[in-house]
Amino acid sequence: MTSHDSEPDAGSTRPFPLFPASRDGGRGHVVVRAIKTGLVMMLPIVLLGSFSLMLRSLPLPVWQHFLEAFAGGLLPRLLLALQYATFGLLSVYLTLLVSFSYAQSDKHPEALLPQAPITSLVCFFLLIGFGDERFSLDSLGINGMFTAIFAAVVSSLCMRFFQRRKRLPVFYSEGSDIAFNNAVRAVLPSFLTIGLFALGNEGLVLAFDVSGFQDLFIRLAEACFGHLRPSLFSALLYAFMTNLLWFFGVHGTNVLEGAFQSIFAHPGLAPDAAVFNKSFFDVFVALGGSGSTLALLLAVLAFSRHRGSRRLMAVALGPMLFNINELVIFGLPVAFNGYLLIPFLAAPLLCTLTTYFAMSVGLVPPAGDAVAWTTPVLLGGYAATGSVAGSLLQAFNLLVGVAVYRPFVRLLDREKDRQAARGMRALVKLLAERQERGLPPDLMRAEGPPGVLARMLAADLGHALNRGELELHHQAQFDSAGSCVGSEALLRWPHPVFGFVAPPLVVQLAEESKRLGELERWVFTEAGRHAAALRERGLPSKTCVNLTPSTLYDAAFLDHLRSKIAEGALRPEDLLIEITEQTSLLFTGESSALLKSYRALGFRLVIDDFSMGHTSLKYLQDNEFDMVKLDGALVRDLTNPRSREIIVSIVSLAEALRFAVLAEYVETEDVRRRLENIGVTLYQGYLYSPALPFERFATFVEARAGARPEDGPASGRRL
Structure with a gap:
């Protein structure tokens, strides 16, 4: 299920953040x-x-x-x-x-x-x-x-x-x-x-x-208003300060209630006072609450690519319709989020200007004072003005707010992508380090952000399995004549936030969350379905499928395969079970008997990352395996005489014991030619194709000249 091909990191330009970054992996202060x-x-x-x-x-x-x-x-x-x-x-x-x-x-x-x-x-x-x-x-x-x-x-x-x-x-x-x-x-x-x-x-x-x-x-907050009279300037200042306080987690409306009463509660002091009152701000400026957050909610639902943000906004929609926005302020969060400071302040200021202009020129009647602050949008505009024009003004202000928030929602998405990529790299690095040191990964028990991310991904993996969101890609395998002879099935999980999750991480999370058996049954079933589809189209159907030790040695999994074969859902001759040389170190007499059971069903066995290890040689001696895949380190280091001699020895052993040899990581014609010169005639790598989704893989194989259903390698052996 793991993959040998890699995805290039998408480069991006980091915007200037409001808050400084610390040195620990680029995270915020x-x-x-x-x-x-x-x-x-x-x-x-x-x-x-x-x-x-x-x-x-x-x-x-x-x-x-x-x-x-x-x-x-x-x-x-x-x-x-x-x-x-x-x-x-x-x-x-x-x-x-x-x-x-x-x-x-x-x-x-x-x-x-x-x-x-x-x-x-x-x-x-x-x-x-x-x-x-x-x-x-x-x-x-x-x-x-x-x-x-x-x-x-x-x-x-x-x-x-x-x-x-x-x-x-x-x-x-x-x-x-x-x-x-x-x-x-x-x-x-x-x-x-x-x-x-x-x-x-x-x-x-x-x-x-x-x-x-x-x-x-x-x-001090109230002192900012001094002895201001009701005017457009004082209204803009009040809107600015109220939302600035909310941004820092303070209930600006309550804190500035005294200032509001001293400025706007005596409308006879200035001509503009007839426009400015509590309903002016509650109904036409604070759409959904402070910061015109109903506009933010709509912008996230319409333009955000992050399912978590959209899900939160969907939950917050009910309260937000009644101008209760604490769930967004503290849940997204908006508070202390430097990427949302500018629109959080700008949207209410623009709504203040548009509302003042519309009421000053008579397009909309001035707002009354008898509207409850929880009155929903559109209804509130009508109730405050007694006119449909009030509802239309609310709708216009809402569109203005969405337009203001839209680029910043996209900016926040990109920052979340960067944070997600950093978190994912840290988690993959932790997995690799613990495996190299021979320690149990225990990712879901890890402390701090890696552990939190691992637990979240494990939950998402369960949902992905239930909803059929996992994919099986195929990387083609060719012989020295240029004919496609089969493929390797590679697990892919396109996560909506993190992109494609590294297959080793997927397997580890599945194991820790007790869903590895379910995952590998799905992989095997899907590989069998793909092989049948390839066979029906007259294409090479031989498919290598990776299995982990716990599943390989599970008698229940073997029984599952027997039932699938009996149902006609699997053809053993289409599937090759692939295990790593490290896995073979776990073999016992009992597991050797299980391997013979797989062969008795008609499956063929493959050793991946073969490098003349003692255990692999022992099981080749027992004739358990039909093919070995060369360790990628040997192929990459082919110019080294020692690596070349090791490969020559493996080829000689293959001829004596009658098993096939396939080289992965074949990325250039020069490497392929060197391998052919020393007797390796089966290849897999970027020279031919990366791993492709099934339909693209089938189309690719059909387009290759000389692709035939039962082509075998030039040496005479077939997958």
């Missing part, structure tokens, strides 16, 4: 990565909160009456409790998760866990002024997101700094377990970190007469 990971880890909480808020806020009288009437109002109370337990404590969860994510990314996470998240939470409570008479519970929810991120990041950095100071005393308890010692060791760093936050926050309280860092942050 560790702090930004921890923030984004923390936001993504909140997805289950945000999902539950979004649907609770949506169900409680649906602006349908029939629905609201049902909620109040059912079980004495139980549903509204339940939904409100879920909303408070999720969105009401979102900043608390974020503090813990960002700190946890940062600690996990450290080279020595055990030094920071679990003390760093607890320390961060204490620091967060200090910064929001917990216990002060001016403290607001809103700071525990979305309003406190920026403070939560600040507390988590800075306190974790402080903890890490103090943990690594050699001059600080380290306390250990003799005979205690590791967890206890780690906790004791964190006492002083935690004490110093919390002390710094307490002193710093108290300094802000005394200097600015605020309840804490959170209160000061809100006042």
Whole structure:
């Protein structure tokens, strides 16, 4: 199932990112990565909160009456409790998760866990002024997101700094377990970190007469508006600041509520005030929520190539229709995503301009104040203006937003492709390193991003098997007369995100996820189906199929083949079972008997990567195998006299023991000619063709001059 051909890496120009890249494989800075990971880890909480808020806020009288009437109002109370337990404590969860994510990314996470998240939470409570008479519970929810991120990041950095100071005393308890010692060791760093936050926050309280860092942050945000009057400029500034705060995970609308009231709540102060009110921004600017994210959702559904992003948007569509967009802000995520900053700010600004122009010139009546913010798009435009023109303006603004987001969605796709390629290379490298060192790969148990990627790919592989998304390609095999005599069947998995996944990785993931038997039964069945189709078209049907040791030695698999042969679904004479020389090292007397059973059914056996190994010679002596494939290293090093003599010896042995010899990696005519001169007359490689999808392979063989169904090699042996 593995492949000898390779796919060239597609080059691409990396755009200038908003956030700097670190040196560890080109990934984003560790702090930004921890923030984004923390936001993504909140997805289950945000999902539950979004649907609770949506169900409680649906602006349908029939629905609201049902909620109040059912079980004495139980549903509204339940939904409100879920909303408070999720969105009401979102900043608390974020503090813990960002700190946890940062600690996990450290080279020595055990030094920071679990003390760093607890320390961060204490620091967060200090910064929001917990216990002060001016403290607001809103700071525990979305309003406190920026403070939560600040507390988590800075306190974790402080903890890490103090943990690594050699001059600080380290306390250990003799005979205690590791967890206890780690906790004791964190006492002083935690004490110093919390002390710094307490002193710093108290300094802000005394200097600015605020309840804490959170209160000061809100006042500074409101101060940006000064004594502005209602005008186009103040509307643009309000739209800009609101969405900028949302980008950094802060509920901009709530934070700037005071500024909004002071500027736009007294419309008699300026001629433009009749245009600007709460409905102006909620209905025509915040389409789907902050950042006009309904436009982002449509742009992703229409233009993104990433199934995961489209799937998330499909889930978010329900809440988004009612302007509840936390699932997208924290799930995609939009927050702290440098690739989406520009459109996230630009789309609302353009919607502000188009709405102001349409209402100023009389194309659309000014918006009223009596529209619930959860009113769906198009309905909201009509309800706010009393005119279909309001709905048309919403639709126009939505198209403007989609046009703004479209190039950035494509840009984000390319960045995800690069990240996926880096992750895939790291996973393949990990597999190769562990195999070379003779260690169990255990990819799905690996720590960090490689393990996460392996588990995700294993789940995707299961879906691909169930949905028939795997492919079997064929690489042609030729003799010295230029006639095609057969092919090798090669597994291909075209993953929608990662492209073609390396076959050895597919096999390893299938083995670890307990689906290897299912995978190889599919490969064998598909190869048999292809061979039958080739035979019907008068083409060479001999096909080599790779099998892993666990399947090869599985008596149940042998029984499966017997049943397929009895059904007429397989012809053993069409299929050659191919195993590597390394596999043969696992042979026992029992497995040798199994090999004889395969031969008794009519299958022929092939050794891949043959290089005169002791075990291979032993089984050739027992006449178990019908063909050997030369080790690729020998073919590539054919100009080396030693490699050439080894091949000559194998050919001589083949003539004596009557088995065929095939050379892979034949990429030039010079190599083919050198091989022919020393007696190798069967070839496979890029000189003839890469591995091709079945229909292209069949067409290729038909187009080759001299291709005949039962052509054999010039030496007289056939596959």
